[in-house]
Amino acid sequence: MSQNGKSDASDGSSAIGKINLRILPFLFFVIFAAFVDRTNVSYAALPMSSHLGLTASMFGFGAGIFFLGEALFSVPSTMAARRAGVHKWIPLLMVGWGTCASAMAFVTRPVAFYVLRFLLGVAEAGVMPSMILAAALWWPESHRARVITGITSGTGVAMVVGAPLAAVLIEIEGALDLAGWRWLFLLEGLPVIAVGLVALLVFPADPQSARWLSQSQKHWLARQMQGDAARRSEPGDDAPLPLSSHLDLLLVAALLNFSAAGAIATLGFWLPQIGQQSLGYSLGDVGRLLAPLYFVGIGLAYVVSHVSDRRRSRYPIVAGCSVGTAAIIAVSTSLGTTVTAFVLLVIASLVARCMGGVFMAAISEDMTGRIAGKGLGIVMISAAIGMFCGNWVFGVLRDVSDGFGAGLGALMTVACLCALYLERRRARSQKWHFRPPVVD
Structure with a gap:
């Protein structure tokens, strides 16, 4: 060198x-x-x-x-x-x-x-x-x-x-x-x-305004950023946006994010209350039970993301996490108000969270060109709306049914159906991209 x-x-x-x-x-x-x-x-x-x-x-x-x-x-x-x-x-x-x-x-x-x-x-x-x-x-x-x-x-x-x-x-x-x-x-x-x-x-x-970087370090960063910008430019970025031709796929992605994010947020917000109300635990007991499980969840999410990157597999993992979450919740609700049932709900929450990074990687790869801003914006907003609706509907169902199973079942049924539909579409067409056509 x-x-x-x-x-x-x-x-x-x-x-x-x-x-x-x-x-x-x-x-x-x-x-x-x-x-x-x-x-x-x-x-x-x-x-x-x-x-x-x-x-x-x-x-x-x-x-x-x-x-x-x-x-x-x-x-x-x-x-x-x-x-x-x-x-x-x-x-x-x-x-x-x-x-x-x-x-x-x-x-x-x-x-x-x-x-x-x-x-x-x-x-x-x-x-x-x-x-x-x-x-x-x-x-x-x-x-x-x-x-x-x-x-x-x-x-x-x-x-x-x-x-x-x-x-x-x-x-x-x-x-x-x-x-x-x-x-x-x-x-x-x-x-x-x-x-x-x-x-x-x-x-x-x-x-460039950071006083703790030397001039040579600033120049190196500037060259790297310029090179990244040059590599990102691609032909076809000025082509008309084929949003209507991909509308069904965009809606499926938005609906999946709506339901999955709603389920994940709802589990996160209600788990401490489930532990206190259903099991009679103190908040301290709930905290001591949740902390090590959440710590394991961080590692689990990293492993799932690593496998997804290594195998270049996105939607099958999203579908698998959705189905797995629904199955764990079904087993948990069948066990009633037991410690085992509560731990299974926590595990279901962690499995559901594993799909988030993989799904975001998938749509960020699929939505490129000028459609990316609109497509990603719609999908992200759908997640926030799903989190709002999920928590509200869950509370209403909790008042009506005096249980948590009905709310969780309603949320995860939608998430599973969307994930399975998305994987079926992917299997039928191995290349599902939101890319604008290249104009000759």
């Missing part, structure tokens, strides 16, 4: 190392904190419902309306991130959602609960798109998949520590005449505001 080649490799390695050390932990924390603040309501559910007079359907509506706000403001928030820059927009989002999360400590009526959950969804709507934009800004494509996996692993870590942390915070009962569930919201929201304000002052706009 020539001297210039060695120097170039050294600049690249050191530049990526510095970015991984200074930027990646912050983005990981953002995802971690966002997931904690959107899901902590599931741990506060029983005492909060008692104080506010919430039925199961009212709680489900309040938990789910978060995703309605997220769906409505996802695109505007993404546009704002592009215009303002992620270095400003991410800290502002943190201050916004931290304020909403902290204000949950002072709700006294169901209407206030609904409003704050909706506003929390609005504030968090741009979090994941901003993470993708930040990854594209700071890391070359050759590092980006691993980086995004590292960032989004914050949700898995939040699942592991969320329940034990909530159990500890809720025990601060009566301090300053505040109930323990109010302290939970307050102490998990205020730190986010503080970190957001600091980040607003110190987070660099881009690699």
